[in-house]
Amino acid sequence: MLEIENLRAVIDGKEILKGLTLTVPTGEVHAIMGPNGAGKSTLSYVLAGRAGYEVTGGSVKLDGVDLLSLEIEQRAAAGLFLALQYPVEIPGVPTTTFLRTALNSIRKGRGESDLDAIQFLRVLRQKTKALGITEDMLKRGVNVGFSGGEKKRNEILQMAVLEPKLAILDETDSGLDIDALKIVSEGVNALRDPNRSMLVITHYQRLLDYIVPDRVHVLAQGRIQRSGGPELARELEAHGYAEFGGEREAAA
Amino acid sequence: MSATLRQDYEQRRTGAAPAALAQLRAQGAADFDRLGFPTPRAERWKYTSLAPIENLPLTPGANDPLPAALLAGADRVVLGAKIERSVGALPGGVYLGSIADAPAAARALLGTLASSETEALVALNAALANDALVLFVPTGVALTRPIELVVPARPGVASYPRLLVVLEANASATIIERHEGAGAGFVDLTAEIALGTGARLRHWRVQAAGEARRIVTSAVRVGRDASYRAFTLTLGGRLVRNQCDARIDGDGGEVELDAAYLIGGDSHVDTTTRIVHGAEHGTSRQTVKGVLDGHSRGVFQGKVLVEQGAQKTDGYQLSRALLLSRDAEVDVKPELEIYADDVKCSHGATTGRLDEDALFYLRARGIPADEARALLVEAFVAEAIERVDDETVRDALLALAAGRLARDQRELAT
Numbered sequence: 001m002l003e004i005e006n007l008r009a010v011i012d013g014k015e016i017l018k019g020l021t022l023t024v025p026t027g028e029v030h031a032i033m034g035p036n037g038a039g040k041s042t043l044s045y046v047l048a049g050r051a052g053y054e055v056t057g058g059s060v061k062l063d064g065v066d067l068l069s070l071e072i073e074q075r076a077a078a079g080l081f082l083a084l085q086y087p088v089e090i091p092g093v094p095t096t097t098f099l100r101t102a103l104n105s106i107r108k109g110r111g112e113s114d115l116d117a118i119q120f121l122r123v124l125r126q127k128t129k130a131l132g133i134t135e136d137m138l139k140r141g142v143n144v145g146f147s148g149g150e151k152k153r154n155e156i157l158q159m160a161v162l163e164p165k166l167a168i169l170d171e172t173d174s175g176l177d178i179d180a181l182k183i184v185s186e187g188v189n190a191l192r193d194p195n196r197s198m199l200v201i202t203h204y205q206r207l208l209d210y211i212v213p214d215r216v217h218v219l220a221q222g223r224i225q226r227s228g229g230p231e232l233a234r235e236l237e238a239h240g241y242a243e244f245g246g247e248r249e250a251a252a
Numbered sequence: 253m254s255a256t257l258r259q260d261y262e263q264r265r266t267g268a269a270p271a272a273l274a275q276l277r278a279q280g281a282a283d284f285d286r287l288g289f290p291t292p293r294a295e296r297w298k299y300t301s302l303a304p305i306e307n308l309p310l311t312p313g314a315n316d317p318l319p320a321a322l323l324a325g326a327d328r329v330v331l332g333a334k335i336e337r338s339v340g341a342l343p344g345g346v347y348l349g350s351i352a353d354a355p356a357a358a359r360a361l362l363g364t365l366a367s368s369e370t371e372a373l374v375a376l377n378a379a380l381a382n383d384a385l386v387l388f389v390p391t392g393v394a395l396t397r398p399i400e401l402v403v404p405a406r407p408g409v410a411s412y413p414r415l416l417v418v419l420e421a422n423a424s425a426t427i428i429e430r431h432e433g434a435g436a437g438f439v440d441l442t443a444e445i446a447l448g449t450g451a452r453l454r455h456w457r458v459q460a461a462g463e464a465r466r467i468v469t470s471a472v473r474v475g476r477d478a479s480y481r482a483f484t485l486t487l488g489g490r491l492v493r494n495q496c497d498a499r500i501d502g503d504g505g506e507v508e509l510d511a512a513y514l515i516g517g518d519s520h521v522d523t524t525t526r527i528v529h530g531a532e533h534g535t536s537r538q539t540v541k542g543v544l545d546g547h548s549r550g551v552f553q554g555k556v557l558v559e560q561g562a563q564k565t566d567g568y569q570l571s572r573a574l575l576l577s578r579d580a581e582v583d584v585k586p587e588l589e590i591y592a593d594d595v596k597c598s599h600g601a602t603t604g605r606l607d608e609d610a611l612f613y614l615r616a617r618g619i620p621a622d623e624a625r626a627l628l629v630e631a632f633v634a635e636a637i638e639r640v641d642d643e644t645v646r647d648a649l650l651a652l653a654a655g656r657l658a659r660d661q662r663e664l665a666t
Contacts, residue, residue, distance in 0.1 A: 073619060077618050088607075090607075093631045
């Protein structure tokens with residue numbers, strides 16, 4: 001269970017999160033929607049521990065563990081996974097090496113033994129097929145020469161391999177055409193699990209047609225302004241974020 | 253009591269030497285007396301001061317004691333005051349040994365490729381060389397096993413190994429040079445390499461970390477359709493300069509000079525190369541990658557000169573440095589000088605720091621910060637090491653580079 005309480009965060013001296021409170025129970029998928037500049041990406045980066053974001057108040061707990069006191073990699077070991085809006089290209093580090101190093105680091109944190117190359121490949125093969133990730137992509141440098149859709153699929157593959165307790169999907173739909181969106185959504189849906197929470201961050205309602213959330217929250221001006229069921233997403237599509245002080249733009 | 257390099261030189265220049273070296277030594281001494289040590293005023297020495305060599309305390313009268321243990325059966329030669337060899341059977345006509353007994357065709361080339369007239373460190377080497385190791389491979393012979401050369405640096409000792417490699421037409425060989433020894437000693441190595449038509453030489457070099465001062469000067473002449481590929485991995489050293497002057501003399505000749513260095517502390521590593529295209533359809537390639545931590549300093553001076561008649565030359569040069577500390581520094585000077593009008597030549601140079609976004613990404617996937625840094629640095633140097641076209645050697649070099657990084661991490665942790 002993710003429990004965020006009264007979270008405040010500042011970037012470059014400007015307060016972006018202004019007392020955000022949110023709970024995602026274990027096994028549920030929650031969506032965060034909001035206008036540009038509402039603090040959606042800031043929230044994901046603050047949760048992951050990225051440098052440059054200063055937490056000035058509040059608390060974040062994952063299954064009772066205080067995330068804010070942990071280093072970036074310790075948060076990952078504690079079960080947090082952030083699928084990036086813009087996955088980074090890392091030339092020279094093959095995707096398989098990256099995934100195996102990551103998995104073994106996380107296993108170490110859980111007190112499990114390392115997987116050797118053969119055991120790892122067995123795990124990997126099971127997960128790549130459904131996502132349409134080829135051997136060639138696995139051999140290449142992480143995300144190097146990948147299309148936008150391939151990069152997002154690679155994020156979902158990482159999530160499938162690392163099996164986090166909490167997955168945050170930061171604008172995973174951005175830059176995807178409808179086919180890519182379907183593949184990615186199917187990948188995400190396959191990872192829905194009674195022991196896993198998900199936080200789907202998006203500007204548009206479209207993604208939520210494919211990944212249907214249990215709850216929808218509207219983030220604007222640094223706080224959760226309203227929460228509701230999946231129908232709230234459709235309401236936002238019709239009326240935009242204007243009533244929450246966002247720009248006058250339909251969330252379609 | 254200790255001696256300076258200059259005092260050591262004065263004492264040793266009059267020492268006995270094989271007759272085959274008499275002329276080389278006399279010429280070298282005359283040239284060195286005229287040239288003296290280069291100063292930063294000399295263009296090719298602008299970024300590298302020889303003070304750590306000139307001021308190195310030497311043990312008076314010390315010659316070069318050789319490591320006792322040689323790997324039995326390996327094709328392994330120790331280059332020191334004397335040449336010691338431990339080599340399995342070589343194919344007929346191949347010669348590996350002292351200049352004194354070398355084939356006349358090889359002896360005649362000694363001192364003709366590396367210029368003691370203009371290069372002070374070559375002159376110094378010539379003046380004090382006690383022997384020269386000759387590898388001679390006759391026409392059409394392929395040496396399948398690599399020849400391993402050990403070049404030791406000994407604390408308080410200056411040594412002047414000399415190497416002459418002659419590959420006749422369509423001959424091939426691989427040389428692996430291991431520069432060992434972490435103590436404060438000085439090695440001034442001069443290598444002369446002549447490749448006949450269609451000959452092929454692979455020349456891999458690894459230089460150990462530590463306090464050693466190493467000046468390596470290679471002069472390479474590449475004949476028609478011949479190929480010279482060299483890679484140098486430098487893991488440290490108080491002062492290291494790898495200078496290579498290669499000339500493509502015959503049409504279709506190929507030269508590749510790659511290097512990677514991973515240094516920290518107050519290490520200084522200088523890669524200075526000059527590739528002269530003197531014939532048509534020549535190819536030259538160069539990838540140099542440096543990783544610098546601590547107060548270390550890197551220098552890359554790479555010149556590609558295409559002479560008037562050298563049409564259809566294809567030259568490419570890339571130099572990239574990664575600075576891991578604010579106090580590390582790198583000087584890069586690529587130079588293209590082209591006198592032919594139908595050529596394809598380019599170069600690129602970058603200097604940067606570790607990509608913070610990539611570091612965050614790796615850590616966000618659970619990889620600890622130090623391991624994430626090592627992964628990124630390994631990937632950075634791998635781009636150069638992957639130019640080595642021998643899988644066994646390439647894997648060994650990658651492992652050495654990774655080991656060097658792992659050691660750095662341990663040192664940081666303590």
